Amino acid sequence: MSAAAPTTTPESTTTPGVQHGAGAHSDGGWGLVPVQTRSERFTSTDPAAFPDVTGREVDWKLSPVARLRALIDGDLDGSPYAYLARETPGATVEWIDRADPRVGTAGTPEDKAAANAWSSAEKVLSVTLDGDEPSAITIGRSSLDREPRAGHTLIHAKANSQAMVVLRNTGAAHLVENVEIVVDEGAHLTVVTLQEWDDDAVHLASHHARIGRDAQLKHFVVSLGGSVVRVNPSAHLAEQGADAELYGVYFADAGQHLEQQVYVHHDAPKTRSRVNYKGALQGAGARTVWIGDVLIARTAPGTDSYEQNRNLVLSEGTRADSIPNLEIETGDIEGAGHASATGRFDDEHLFYLQSRGISEHEARRLVVLGFLVEVIQKIGDADLQTRLVDAIEAELAAGEATSIETVA
Numbered sequence: 001m002s003a004a005a006p007t008t009t010p011e012s013t014t015t016p017g018v019q020h021g022a023g024a025h026s027d028g029g030w031g032l033v034p035v036q037t038r039s040e041r042f043t044s045t046d047p048a049a050f051p052d053v054t055g056r057e058v059d060w061k062l063s064p065v066a067r068l069r070a071l072i073d074g075d076l077d078g079s080p081y082a083y084l085a086r087e088t089p090g091a092t093v094e095w096i097d098r099a100d101p102r103v104g105t106a107g108t109p110e111d112k113a114a115a116n117a118w119s120s121a122e123k124v125l126s127v128t129l130d131g132d133e134p135s136a137i138t139i140g141r142s143s144l145d146r147e148p149r150a151g152h153t154l155i156h157a158k159a160n161s162q163a164m165v166v167l168r169n170t171g172a173a174h175l176v177e178n179v180e181i182v183v184d185e186g187a188h189l190t191v192v193t194l195q196e197w198d199d200d201a202v203h204l205a206s207h208h209a210r211i212g213r214d215a216q217l218k219h220f221v222v223s224l225g226g227s228v229v230r231v232n233p234s235a236h237l238a239e240q241g242a243d244a245e246l247y248g249v250y251f252a253d254a255g256q257h258l259e260q261q262v263y264v265h266h267d268a269p270k271t272r273s274r275v276n277y278k279g280a281l282q283g284a285g286a287r288t289v290w291i292g293d294v295l296i297a298r299t300a301p302g303t304d305s306y307e308q309n310r311n312l313v314l315s316e317g318t319r320a321d322s323i324p325n326l327e328i329e330t331g332d333i334e335g336a337g338h339a340s341a342t343g344r345f346d347d348e349h350l351f352y353l354q355s356r357g358i359s360e361h362e363a364r365r366l367v368v369l370g371f372l373v374e375v376i377q378k379i380g381d382a383d384l385q386t387r388l389v390d391a392i393e394a395e396l397a398a399g400e401a402t403s404i405e406t407v408a
Contacts, residue, residue, distance in 0.1 A: 050115060053112050074116075077120075097124070162188045183209065183216070196224055214240070229259070234265070271302075273304075284315075322341075
């Protein structure tokens with residue numbers, strides 16, 4: 001099968017040894033110098049263009065690299081897989097050749113694992129959204145096996161369309177994939193990716209979004225299942241008036257690693273972004289990582305941007321890393337800010353509710369749901385929101401049961 005030639009940014013051909021825009025000089029050759037401007041990170045669709053991943057790199061240092069090795073640089077099954085699609089008029093889905101000119105219009109991989117998936121995928125699952133009436137499509141994957149696999153999905157919302165795409169992931173998996181999202185002029189698109197994998201699943205995903213003039217993208221990452229799940233969305237606000245809202249909800253239980261590295265690039269005038277990720281951790285060894293990068297370029301006067309991350313710690317033995325970053329290259333902005341907080345379960349809230357006759361179990365449930373549901377309610381689909389609330393309740397109950405057994 002013919003394939004598009006791998007592409008690289010100028011750094012990959014003119015600066016040997018460069019890793020994500022950082023050279024080995026004052027760092028003693030370890031590749032630990034941070035990128036000074038987020039947009040300068042090395043990109044390529046060729047995994048061989050990236051140095052070996054050691055776990056010391058800026059984008060891997062908080063990830064369990066040893067558990068991800070087969071996906072980062074191993075051989076991958078890139079054949080088309082079975083999926084179940086439920087669609088409405090205005091939404092179509094089909095496999096296309098990876099040499100199709102539409103592939104690669106949203107972005108280029110920034111890490112070796114994403115490049116490995118890009119070069120290994122034999123076909124691209126193309127989702128096209130068009131028409132005057134709002135449309136929706138749910139794509140379910142539940143029959144992936146435990147062998148290392150590559151995937152590539154392209155979601156294209158055509159001009160002035162309105163649509164919702166739900167990517168639901170369940171069952172077993174050992175998957176690394178790229179998801180491209182192209183939002184044309186005036187389109188309004190909501191993308192929801194649900195990670196409800198089996199307990200031993202491993203999933204790496206890079207989402208690349210390009211948002212056109214006066215277009216809007218609402219992007220949701222909901223991670224509940226899996227052993228290691230790392231979903232990294234990036235949004236390029238490429239034309240005037242582009243709008244991006246990036247949301248996340250995650251619940252990590254014992255031994256689970258849930259990670260998300262978010263990047264918003266304001267590259268045009270009068271663009272707007274909001275980032276809001278909220279997570280809860282419960283059980284020994286539960287680990288979450290959130291990194292939020294926002295770059296307001298010189299070409300983006302009139303930008304309005306804000307990002308935040310909140311984490312709720314429900315038990316001992318957990319760890320939540322939360323790192324917001326904001327770069328501003330122009331003084332002509334409407335506003336920009338970031339916030340991050342990680343805190344323990346509030347015993348005062350628990351006491352207050354119990355003093356009014358509510359049991360401890362019910363009080364904990366109400367506090368956790370109140371914390372996370374704020375984000376879920378923004379999806380705008382009542383049935384999906386109800387199902388996600390039920391799933392979070394199940395996670396909470398399972399964690400409490402494990403704690404009781406451990407104490408016993």
